[in-house]
Amino acid sequence: MTEKQAPTGAAITLEACGKTFADGTRALEPVNLAITPGETIVLLGPSGCGKTTTLRIIAGLESPDRGGRVLFDGQDVTELPIEKRNVGMVFQSYALFPNMSVIENVAYGLRVRGVAKAERLARAREVLEMMRIDQLADRRIDQLSGGQRQRVALARALAVRPRVILLDEPLTALDAALREHLRAEIDGLLRRLAITAIYVTHDQAEALALGDRIVVMRHGAIAQIGSPRDIYFRPADEFVASFVGVTNRIEGAVRNGVFESAAGRVLLTGGDRDTATLAFRPETAELCAPAEGALRLRVDQVHFQGARQRVQLSAPDGSRIIIEAAAETELSLGQDVGVRLDPSRIAVV
Numbered sequence: 001m002t003e004k005q006a007p008t009g010a011a012i013t014l015e016a017c018g019k020t021f022a023d024g025t026r027a028l029e030p031v032n033l034a035i036t037p038g039e040t041i042v043l044l045g046p047s048g049c050g051k052t053t054t055l056r057i058i059a060g061l062e063s064p065d066r067g068g069r070v071l072f073d074g075q076d077v078t079e080l081p082i083e084k085r086n087v088g089m090v091f092q093s094y095a096l097f098p099n100m101s102v103i104e105n106v107a108y109g110l111r112v113r114g115v116a117k118a119e120r121l122a123r124a125r126e127v128l129e130m131m132r133i134d135q136l137a138d139r140r141i142d143q144l145s146g147g148q149r150q151r152v153a154l155a156r157a158l159a160v161r162p163r164v165i166l167l168d169e170p171l172t173a174l175d176a177a178l179r180e181h182l183r184a185e186i187d188g189l190l191r192r193l194a195i196t197a198i199y200v201t202h203d204q205a206e207a208l209a210l211g212d213r214i215v216v217m218r219h220g221a222i223a224q225i226g227s228p229r230d231i232y233f234r235p236a237d238e239f240v241a242s243f244v245g246v247t248n249r250i251e252g253a254v255r256n257g258v259f260e261s262a263a264g265r266v267l268l269t270g271g272d273r274d275t276a277t278l279a280f281r282p283e284t285a286e287l288c289a290p291a292e293g294a295l296r297l298r299v300d301q302v303h304f305q306g307a308r309q310r311v312q313l314s315a316p317d318g319s320r321i322i323i324e325a326a327a328e329t330e331l332s333l334g335q336d337v338g339v340r341l342d343p344s345r346i347a348v349v
């Protein structure tokens with residue numbers, strides 16, 4: 001991540017914004033959220049948790065239930081329609097005009113705003129150059145690849161110089177390699193422009209890479225708001241822990257300051273408990289000889305990933321543990337191994 005410039009984006013505040021649809025579906029519990037100018041906020045959560053509804057309320061495509069308010073830079077915009085809010089939007093499906101050229105698509109928002117032709121084409125070209133796709137200016141949309149289309153969609157959203165850009169799963173339709181590439185590009189662009197951005201995704205890797213802060217949502221409510229590190233290393237509850245990456249869990253009990261389970265014993269600093277769950281991330285554990293580890297487990301599966309390998313282990317009681325190991329470590333299925341844990345990176349819940 002590079003540092004952002006002095007912000008040019010709007011501060012956005014949601015006050016008690018809930019949403020009940022006409023058919024009675026309660027999509028959103030009253031949500032409070034304060035987004036600072038220039039910040040990139042990621043709304044993360046499983047399908048149906050209310051991410052898109054939140055985004056549409058900010059855009060002005062949906063109004064919140066009575067009592068809810070949306071503020072841009074302190075000004076109440078709750079009653080303002082989308083075209084008066086100066087927001088840019090990018091969707092998963094490109095929503096470009098197929099019969100117009102790239103530059104006409106990018107200039108479209110300026111045309112709607114009554115900007116004269118010469119100026120709107122100049123501004124559209126400027127955005128295309130900034131995104132390094134000016135060589136595509138005269139192509140038709142159906143002559144573009146998926147990645148190019150999504151760049152054009154982003155250029156079109158930025159051309160109107162919005163105070164906030166709203167992105168709803170913009171990379172979902174693209175293949176994995178392209179997704180990662182474009183994600184890095186979007187990150188660089190948002191930071192360079194210091195625009196306020198709200199990005200909806202159900203992909204945790206995308207959220208961790210892009211967000212200044214992440215809002216984890218569940219059943220129409222906010223489960224946790226925090227920096228990517230907060231969310232990853234200090235999840236507020238089981239739901240956040242399991243949604244954001246793989247977490248290993250071992251059931252056991254704590255006696256005399258020692259966590260005891262079928263997989264092994266771990267020295268702890270906390271108090272005793274009859275039932276306890278030890279939780280840790282795959283990359284915080286280390287393989288070692290069976291006699292040297294806190295846990296003793298059996299190798300069930302090995303997935304070679306290039307620089308690393310992901311190893312699935314099992315305990316005598318059947319519980320499964322995933323860890324990451326250096327690719328050079330040779331492992332055979334059924335082999336007994338030890339696992340060393342970093343005491344500062346385990347949680348007992």
Ligand SMILES: Nc1ncnc2c1ncn2[C@@H]1O[C@H](COP(=O)(O)OP(=O)(O)OP(=O)(O)O)[C@@H](O)[C@H]1O
Nearest residue numbers: 021023025027046047048049050051052053054202
């Ligand atoms: N116009 C509508 N009428 C009735 N229910 C709706 C409407 N739009 C959305 N919903 C419901 O509101 C809930 C939240 O939907 P929303 O689209 O905000 O979820 P989401 O988190 O964006 O999900 P996804 O990741 O699948 O897009 C869902 O149960 C959905 O079915």
